[in-house]
Amino acid sequence: MARLVQPLRIGPHEIWPPIILAPMSGVTNRTLRALYKPFGLGLTVTEFVSSNALQYGSRRTMEMIDQHGLERPVSTQLWGNDPQIMACAARVVRECGADIVDINFGCPAPRVTKTEGGSACLRDLDRCEAIMRAVVEAVDCPVTMKMRLGWTEQELVYAEAAKRAQAVGVLAVTLHARTARQFYKGSAEWEHIAALKRAVDIPVIGNGDLDDPHIAMQRMRQSGVDAVMLGRAALGNPWLISALRALMEGEEAQPYPHAAARLRYAVHHYHTMVEEWGEERAVPQMRKHLGYYLKGFAGASELRERVMRTTTATETLALVEATIERLEREPLVA
Template identity: 40%
Template sequence: MRIGPYHLSTPLILAPMAGVTDRPFRQLCRELGAGMAVSEMVSSNSLLWGSEKTRRRADHRGEDEPRSVQIMGADPQMMADAARFNVANGAQIIDINMGCPAKKVCNVQAGSALLRDEALVGRILNAVVGAVDVPVTLKIRTGWDRESRNGVEIARIAENAGIQALAIHGRTRADGYSGDAEYDTIAAIKSVLTIPVFANGDITTPEKARQVLDATGADAVMIGRAAQGRPWIFREMEHFLRTGERLPEPSLAEIRDILLGHLNNLYAFYGEYTGVRMARKHISWYSKGQRHGAAFRQAVNREDSAEQQRQMVDEFFNRLIADGEMAA
């Protein structure tokens, strides 16, 4: 599958997630089988571009191609400016956020709130596509609520504006993350488009990835929450899609090593103070479901030192490994 000049090595894409898909996590998911990883969303408000947070989000050093950056806003000219700013800082694909359901985003008429104004959607898409010479993609939901599902109309507007791929989270904004994803709606949208479509929502296993691709006709699946604490889900999905067989689960030793490598990259990227704090949620996700995980999380979340945090992770997994060997 291609997006403009870029060939995706697998039909598996890491979804943009605020506070999660930073450069260390994107690089890790790419190493473990994601064909593309989309950045956290960057505001179109130029007053924020000088902030440390935005500078980090615009840092793509060492990332594999294609480097996709998501922008968020509601003003066509500001969105065009944001697209130019991010391309100048290394973005090779610009992704437009019209899917975020968060209240603070919708309250400024951005994210999925834009789905209520199809004319404005068209103006934003035309402005961004016309502003840059890189591919522009779009992420949407199926509509604002179940009484106003207009995903098909938005998709047609997008393709006519020159959008080169469309990601669809199979829920309305009103649904949030509850209920089942609407794969039938994604299939209906795919049926009217010639550009690639990415199906998103509730894709948590290799078997589900296969089912969703078959049910929707989508060209790729986009994985979000299922990759939190399980970045190897991409290699599992890639192997299953290619062979129809399940890869064995990673060993505790491999999970430990992946997590320790992830922590080291977080400390290097953010510095110790912020890195330790960013690491806490990842440690929680990786340790979810492990024996004595709750007590471990309670203890490790009190640590402020990178060295101590790393040591506690190492000791926790080594104990699990030793206990497993004794049980065997």
């Protein structure tokens, strides 16, 4: 294997390949992280967890920081607006096995920003700094942070935020190259990611709109980032991860499997979710995931609609299995 890029180093962790699955609320639970890890993820991140909620430790909150064990190293992501509460939360997640604690300065959702959490912190860099310092002092593992470019296009504070992060001992920063105001509109501006890489010495992780392994490699080379983070495009398509890993290892990227094979994997994902979460909780969660897998073949959108109306695993899986049989009879359709 001829590595074309270097491993990502965060404190004691040598992360290979430098491919990270983005934290995605309601999506990247322990089951998904463990399922997608073998495709070639060097690091996975939990969905973000409220530092306030962690003080009460409800079952649902604790499930969010729970680990499978197979997907390590795991970074646990926290959000909040109060340095001391964030520090307490960091100690809790560290005790529960977090290898890295990541601080969320990127979420643009109003339920988070109205309490001055997530990307709203970028409007007050002194508070950002106080949060980072408190978390770094609270735990004996690496602390990282993930942010957007700034609150609006007129306030691009990412370089200043990263310099302050570096100064207080944060060991890596991830930049999703959109402003908070943009939510998911427009496209990620990778020139800013390259500028951030030039501005700090700690590792920089680039994130935003990577949906093709060749483009991801190109972005990595052009921006000089130390790792890339894949989000939406990897959902229902873990073969994006394996294709990118192959390129990083100096190999050819294999073509994505044909539709029947993709759906067989979706069935495996479904069974794993039912086994680990029980049918009642797995069925609604898997509706979302099947929506990601059921793409790119004749009849996909009709099947998606039918799956959205099913209420049991048996009913859903029967529909998907029937489609697999059809696709296997007509391989050229895939």
